[in-house]
Amino acid sequence: MPHFFHLDGVLHAERTPLSRIAEQFGTPTYVYSKAALLENFDAFADACAGRDALVCYAMKANSNLAILDLLARRGAGFDIVSGGELLRVIAAGGDPAKVIFSGVGKTVDEMRLALSHDILCFNVESIPELHRLNEVAGAMGKQARVSLRVNPNVDAKTHPYIATGLKANKFGVAFDDALATYRTAAGLPHLTPVGIDCHIGSQLLDDAPLLEALDKLIELVDALGAEGIVLDHLDMGGGIGINYGAAGDAPPVPVGDYLGRVFARIDAWRAANYGGAPIKVIFEPGRAIVGDTGVLLTRVEFLKPGAEKNFCIVDAAMNDLMRPALYQAWMDVQQVQAGTQPAVSYDVVGPVCESGDWLARERELSVAQGALLAIMQAGAYGFTMSSNYNTRGRAAEVMVDGDTVHLVRRREDPAELFALESMLK
Numbered sequence: 001m002p003h004f005f006h007l008d009g010v011l012h013a014e015r016t017p018l019s020r021i022a023e024q025f026g027t028p029t030y031v032y033s034k035a036a037l038l039e040n041f042d043a044f045a046d047a048c049a050g051r052d053a054l055v056c057y058a059m060k061a062n063s064n065l066a067i068l069d070l071l072a073r074r075g076a077g078f079d080i081v082s083g084g085e086l087l088r089v090i091a092a093g094g095d096p097a098k099v100i101f102s103g104v105g106k107t108v109d110e111m112r113l114a115l116s117h118d119i120l121c122f123n124v125e126s127i128p129e130l131h132r133l134n135e136v137a138g139a140m141g142k143q144a145r146v147s148l149r150v151n152p153n154v155d156a157k158t159h160p161y162i163a164t165g166l167k168a169n170k171f172g173v174a175f176d177d178a179l180a181t182y183r184t185a186a187g188l189p190h191l192t193p194v195g196i197d198c199h200i201g202s203q204l205l206d207d208a209p210l211l212e213a214l215d216k217l218i219e220l221v222d223a224l225g226a227e228g229i230v231l232d233h234l235d236m237g238g239g240i241g242i243n244y245g246a247a248g249d250a251p252p253v254p255v256g257d258y259l260g261r262v263f264a265r266i267d268a269w270r271a272a273n274y275g276g277a278p279i280k281v282i283f284e285p286g287r288a289i290v291g292d293t294g295v296l297l298t299r300v301e302f303l304k305p306g307a308e309k310n311f312c313i314v315d316a317a318m319n320d321l322m323r324p325a326l327y328q329a330w331m332d333v334q335q336v337q338a339g340t341q342p343a344v345s346y347d348v349v350g351p352v353c354e355s356g357d358w359l360a361r362e363r364e365l366s367v368a369q370g371a372l373l374a375i376m377q378a379g380a381y382g383f384t385m386s387s388n389y390n391t392r393g394r395a396a397e398v399m400v401d402g403d404t405v406h407l408v409r410r411r412e413d414p415a416e417l418f419a420l421e422s423m424l425k
């Protein structure tokens, strides 16, 4: 069900007109739909019902406490990539026993913090990381549960910046080195190998590469079992894409279909090799949970016609939404209200002093100065990637629940941005 739609000529989030939000909270503002968020999470949760499975939301996609709280109450675990993210989980009332810790560069302090909260598992990405974790756990008198992030060398067929499962990527342990690395882990006194994981890339529209990666993980679980290293979970990572609405884009695989195929494959394997004994399955979705639950609401500051291009200069910029500048991502732009002007092709750009500061290119818009635009499907890797470049305070974030609007992060005041700085004495 769409949660952002035009009603009486005005773009709404649930039952709330975006024009009302702009008046009350100003622009630029990220607007999230609570119903959309829960619906997306439930697609995963429903497909996992009755199974030993855990959905660990990859919170780097959007780590606002209101989102974490709603998902935690729904039973979500969390995939974190820093100590700071663990502190957010705890602040939001999430359960550290459902947290897995990913990332190639975990520091000693981050390991200590995670061990002190007894997280579910460390997804380890290299041999030196195994040794560091073993030392840190030993010094604390603890045992660290570990999984190796295996790089299955499958081509996720996505943008090179968001492909992570190829030999040329910095992530994970090479497939051919996995067995030896597990032996190393099993030989370290303060580590307990409990799982295996992969994460091959992001914005995958087809699940074929994920199922190919699953087959490779299955092969390793069997080989490890034969050596007496018995794992109790298998983690598929994240990566399922969303529909950004570009003409000609293939729709993403429905979440239920993908999970159904994963479970069918796993059930057949367990029946054949383990007398049907199940293995816990973990998913780490980020974008698929939050991507289409948010829009970035922005106002037109100036229209600037030119010889080659017309620019629509808005009050949101690359510091608010980095995906176009970083990945040349295509984002849908919708007018909050229809304009009376003839439609003109515009590049939608922000005020930041970089030519890379654009949000959308060559869009037909019928707008005047002061008009409101919504950058659609901006819920994932939007606010979390935002910065203070150009000493711009970050946008406000609101969550809509029906006709109620909750401010879930107030707009930053520019004076706060240099409050931590000091001049020489």
Ligand SMILES: *Cc1c(COP(=O)(O)O)cnc(C)c1O
Binding pocket: 058, 060, 061, 079, 081, 102, 103, 199, 201, 202, 203, 237, 238, 239, 240, 284, 285, 286, 287, 288, 380
């Ligand atoms: C970013 C990330 C995810 C989430 O990826 P999506 O494409 O947003 O689903 C999952 N796992 C790991 C290890 C990640 O780094």
